Amino acid sequence: MEIIDSGRFRPGADGGAEYLEQLRVPALSFGTYSLPAGSADGQSPHREDEVYVVTQGRGRFTSGGRTVEVGPGTALFVPAMEAHRFHDIAEDLVALVFFAPAYSGVPQTGA
Template identity: 50%
Template structure:
């Protein structure tokens, strides 16, 4: 059992800030913070993602839809789907769950889970 203190708390770092808080063989979890008015410049990931909005408000944009998001919302983004948080109107903090674990690599690079 692990207790992750501070997970989901907004960290005021510019322009945005991701903190990896736990990594296991099958998943990882971290907190992503985006201050008001800042731009989310992330690239698509090789991992499936679940976001849990802990604080703040913004809009999540994907090729298929646009969603206003706020505290308590849970969002699923499949691996390799382009997505971006825009119009951050309140400091945004998200718990982010990746499966398999996030590697921090560009989607065109080999992923450790793909190794035979």
């Protein structure tokens, strides 16, 4: 068993979004994504399936042509290769992020 310190707001060095990986095994990786209020989420689609669980903050999320309001307790599933992003971030937002298989760090290129 591992105890993982996660879910706290940690903006990036430039004050923008920050992804901090906290666990990696071949089948799964886990981390925390912090987005300051008013920031832009510039991520690209991933090669892995992804689950977000919002633990703090408020904003909106768009994926697969659908936009929803998000806040603490919101869980979101994004299939591999689907464009998605957080936006209209009204309060500093923190989401737990689970990738399966483990995040490759390689964005989708061409479909």
